Amino acid sequence: VVELKVGLHCDECIKKILKAIKKIEDIETYNVDTKLNKVIVTGNVTNDEVIRVLQKIGKQATTWESD
Numbered sequence: 001v002v003e004l005k006v007g008l009h010c011d012e013c014i015k016k017i018l019k020a021i022k023k024i025e026d027i028e029t030y031n032v033d034t035k036l037n038k039v040i041v042t043g044n045v046t047n048d049e050v051i052r053v054l055q056k057i058g059k060q061a062t063t064w065e066s067d
Contacts, residue, residue: 002041002050003064008034013059020057024049038064 008014014032017039021030027043039061041050047063054061 002039002045002047004039004041004047004050004054004061005037005064006039006054006059006061008032008037016057017054017059020053021050024053 006017008017014034018030018032021027021039021041024041024043024045027041027045029043030039030041032039039050039054051061051063
């Protein structure tokens with residue numbers, strides 16, 4: 001399970017993020033928690049993979065534990 005902190009400002013941002021995450025291989029489920037600015041991805045993926053995908057679309061993502 002990968003949990004990342006991402007700036008979720010508007011519906012467009014969320015759509016972009018979900019669209020990008022959908023393309024990652026080996027994911028089982030993904031979810032966005034707008035209250036916590038949190039993206040949760042389950043499956044055979046690493047934090048780095050998800051962060052890289054989000055950075056490609058211009059989103060800053062940090063691991064949830066780092067706070």
